[in-house]
Amino acid sequence: MAGVIQTNRQRPPLPRLRTRVRDRSPGLGAGLLGGVVAAGLGLGSFAVLVIALWISSPYPDSGPSGALHVAAALWLLAHGAELVRTDTLTGVPAPVGVTPLLLLVLPALLVHRAARDATDAGDGGPLVPPRTAWAGVLIGYLSVACAATVYTAGGVLRPAWFWTVVWVPFVAAMAAGSGVWAAYGCPRAPLDRALRKLPPGVRWLLLGSAPRARLGASARAGGAGAVVFVGGGALVLGVSLVGHAGAAQGAFLRLTEGWSGRFAVLLLCLALLPNAVLWAAAYALGPGFLLGAGHWVDPFVSTPAPLLPPFPLLAAVPDAGPGTSLHLVSLAVPLAAGLTIGWFVAGASVSVSGGASAGEGRAPDGAGAGVRAWPWRRTAGGAALACLVCALGLGVFAQFAGGPLGNAALDRFGPVGWQVAGAALLWTSVAAVPTAVVVRGWRCWTSGATVERETAHRIGKPREGAREGGGAAGAGRPRLPDTGAGVPVRYDADAALESYDVLPLDPPASGAASWESDDEARRARWTALTEAAKPAKPTEPAKPAEAPATEATEDARDSAAPEPGPEPGATKPPPS
Numbered sequence: 265m266a267g268v269i270q271t272n273r274q275r276p277p278l279p280r281l282r283t284r285v286r287d288r289s290p291g292l293g294a295g296l297l298g299g300v301v302a303a304g305l306g307l308g309s310f311a312v313l314v315i316a317l318w319i320s321s322p323y324p325d326s327g328p329s330g331a332l333h334v335a336a337a338l339w340l341l342a343h344g345a346e347l348v349r350t351d352t353l354t355g356v357p358a359p360v361g362v363t364p365l366l367l368l369v370l371p372a373l374l375v376h377r378a379a380r381d382a383t384d385a386g387d388g389g390p391l392v393p394p395r396t397a398w399a400g401v402l403i404g405y406l407s408v409a410c411a412a413t414v415y416t417a418g419g420v421l422r423p424a425w426f427w428t429v430v431w432v433p434f435v436a437a438m439a440a441g442s443g444v445w446a447a448y449g450c451p452r453a454p455l456d457r458a459l460r461k462l463p464p465g466v467r468w469l470l471l472g473s474a475p476r477a478r479l480g481a482s483a484r485a486g487g488a489g490a491v492v493f494v495g496g497g498a499l500v501l502g503v504s505l506v507g508h509a510g511a512a513q514g515a516f517l518r519l520t521e522g523w524s525g526r527f528a529v530l531l532l533c534l535a536l537l538p539n540a541v542l543w544a545a546a547y548a549l550g551p552g553f554l555l556g557a558g559h560w561v562d563p564f565v566s567t568p569a570p571l572l573p574p575f576p577l578l579a580a581v582p583d584a585g586p587g588t589s590l591h592l593v594s595l596a597v598p599l600a601a602g603l604t605i606g607w608f609v610a611g612a613s614v615s616v617s618g619g620a621s622a623g624e625g626r627a628p629d630g631a632g633a634g635v636r637a638w639p640w641r642r643t644a645g646g647a648a649l650a651c652l653v654c655a656l657g658l659g660v661f662a663q664f665a666g667g668p669l670g671n672a673a674l675d676r677f678g679p680v681g682w683q684v685a686g687a688a689l690l691w692t693s694v695a696a697v698p699t700a701v702v703v704r705g706w707r708c709w710t711s712g713a714t715v716e717r718e719t720a721h722r723i724g725k726p727r728e729g730a731r732e733g734g735g736a737a738g739a740g741r742p743r744l745p746d747t748g749a750g751v752p753v754r755y756d757a758d759a760a761l762e763s764y765d766v767l768p769l770d771p772p773a774s775g776a777a778s779w780e781s782d783d784e785a786r787r788a789r790w791t792a793l794t795e796a797a798k799p800a801k802p803t804e805p806a807k808p809a810e811a812p813a814t815e816a817t818e819d820a821r822d823s824a825a826p827e828p829g830p831e832p833g834a835t836k837p838p839p840s
Contacts, residue, residue, distance in 0.1 A: 291382060291392030295400020298378035299440075302401070303408035306371045310342075311335040313531075320524035326420075333419030336412045342367035343409075344431030344664065346424040359424065361667030362677055364535035365542075372439040375405055379443030390790050394444045401440045406433060478646045481612035485646075486653030489605040489692060493658055496597030497545030504544070504580040512579040519574060533576055539665040539678070540577050546662050546679035548597035549687040553666070553679040555581065563591045569673050598688065602695025605654065609647040609696070610703035613638040614711065637708045640701050647700035651692040659685025 314335040318324055324331075341347055346361040382397040409432050413423050445454065459467060505512055519529050543553045552562025555578075556569030566582040582591060614637045638646070659681040666678015 291385060291396050292400045294392070295379075295382040295397045296404040298382045299375070299401040299404025299406075300408055301404075302371075302374040302378040303405045303412075306342075306374050307336065307339050307408070307412060309370060310339045314338065317524060317528050320527075322522050322524070330420065333416055334421060336416045337419060337421035337423065338367070339371070339412060340409070340416065340423050340428060340432065342371055343435045344368070344427070346427040346667065348422045348424055349420065350422065351420050356671060358670040358674075359668045360421070360670075361427070362536075362539065362669060363664060363667065364532070365538035365661075365665060366535045368435070372435060375401065375436050375439035376443040376446075378405075379440040380447045383444055383447040391447065394448060397447075398437075398440050398444045401443075402433075402436055405436045405440070409436070478642065478649060481609055482646050482649040482653055484612070485605045485608035485650035485696075486657070488608050489601040489650065489654040489696075490657055492601040492604045493545045493548075493597065493654070493688070494541060496548055496594075496600065497541040497543075500548055500594050500597065501540055501544040501580060504582070508579050512576040515574040515579050516576045529576075536577060540580070542658075542662050542665040543679060545597065545658070546684045548594040549684060549691060550595065550598075551679065551683040551687050554676045556673040556677070557675045559673075563587045563594055571673070598691035599695050601654070601688075602651070602692040603699050605650045605692055606647055606696040606699025607703060609643060609650055609700040610707065613643040613646065613700070613704045614707040635711045637704060640704065643700050643704045644697050647696045648693060651689055651696050654692060655685045655689035658688050 311332060314331050315328070318326075318328070318331040337347055341360070341363055344363050346359055348357045349360055350357050352358050379397060379401045382401050383391045383394065385392055413425075413428055413432075416423055445451070516526070516529060520526055546553050547562060550562060550564075552560055555561055555572065559567050559569045561568055561581055564587045566584050566587065568581050568584060572578055572581075614635065662679040662684040663681025666676070666680075668675050669677050
């Protein structure tokens with residue numbers, strides 16, 4: 265007789281499984297919902313705009329389904345995905361890859377806000393773990409994007425699958441990451457981990473011995489230079505549009521006759537206005553931009569394609585022929601950006617520190633007390649790093665502002681990113697580095713600032729038998745800097761490398777969880793905070809206890825009392 269093995273172990277019911285999933289991944293459901301809502305709001309906004317234009321059009325060439333297909337395709341184009349137009353005169357599909365940068369703002373802002381809100385638990389508790397919130401928003405957003413891609417695959421404007429798979433997740437991931445980072449108060453831990461992965465030589469070349477001070481000042485100076493480039497490009501574009509106002513007006517009127525069509529053209533011009541500003545900035549830098557394959561437009565020569573479509577923004581392109589002195593004036597834009605970068609770096613290199621002491625190098629007679637300055641090499645390096653940051657950002661956006669508008673001659677429109685980045689780095693470095701050094705020297709001379717010394721913490725192969733901080737073997741070892749938390753900076757030495765400079769990062773305190781701690785540590789911290797926040801019960805002051813009276817205490821009290829003296833007039837009895 266075959267025996268049956270019985271066991272009391274049973275599968276947990278479905279509600280218990282749901283509870284386990286919810287406890288292991290808190291906030292994942294809210295993140296998924298937030299991502300879906302963000303994608304739905306973006307698609308809905310594009311759909312409302314396209315449907316309104318379709319309704320107001322006097323000659324619609326498709327039904328509501330076609331209008332919805334166009335709206336979904338434009339939503340994907342706003343993420344950088346390239347589209348393919350199938351209804352061409354030759355029957356050959358033509359690519360459409362110029363992304364209106366103003367359309368990119370809406371989806372990026374929606375995903376950013378959804379990720380920021382997904383970190384809030386909603387019950388007043390601690391924040392949701394960053395990876396959970398980021399993953400939830402990204403998965404929810406991309407699920408809607410996949411459905412929209414499949415839906416538009418049968419329309420007139422079809423997405424190119426390769427660029428859709430590349431750019432849509434990239435834009436969503438970057439926007440969601442910025443939202444989570446902002447929700448956590450912009451911590452330095454992700455940036456420190458990214459910098460720690462750089463090779464030591466590259467890290468020292470870029471950041472030197474004061475990485476955070478130089479990186480912060482260079483980032484601000486690079487942002488100021490980018491603002492100057494954008495403002496200069498807008499100025500060049502405005503002057504060119506005013507000079508070609510007649511051609512721009514004629515192109516606007518020839519495109520369409522109805523007011524609804526002209527309103528659509530106006531909206532398209534507004535959406536492409538950031539692209540035109542970046543094109544003008546690339547023109548001012550020298551490389552210029554392409555108007556068709558092999559047709560360059562720059563301050564020195566202009567050779568646009570002969571058969572350009574009539575469009576108001578294209579009317580601002582300089583006429584064909586060599587550049588004039590008026591065109592060369594636009595080269596002042598990169599010089600102004602370089603001067604701005606140098607001025608900002610010089611301002612950061614000379615700072616006022618509170619409470620300078622004599623040991624810190626107080627100037628005689630109190631001049632320059634508390635004013636400290638970077639060495640000139642660090643100042644020059646900070647200016648070069650700011651130029652690099654500005655050039656990289658400008659090159660990326662310039663590459664994103666162009667793309668194809670068709671086949672053959674229309675295969676490439678807009679600036680080339682690497683050329684714009686190289687020209688921006690060259691122009692700004694020539695102006696920024698000398699400006700930063702000269703202005704820094706002038707401020708040191710006028711304020712009597714104390715120049716800081718270049719200090720670098722070097723590590724190398726430890727000697728045999730040497731112990732950290734012990735005896736004579738560790739006497740010659742460089743002293744680790746104090747981070748203020750009582751924990752020395754930890755450096756991981758590589759015995760196969762020569763001594764090199766390391767990046768002094770702030771490590772987490774001993775025993776403390778990082779911002780990516782697990783759920784148990786997070787709950788423990790929250791419990792400790794709630795217990796500490798409870799008001800303490802008032803206690804009455806203790807009264808001194810009275811000892812019970814005993815015979816010993818009575819005798820001691822009687823002995824301590826003074827004996828009464830003799831009465832007045834009484835005589836002392838004679839001794840016996």
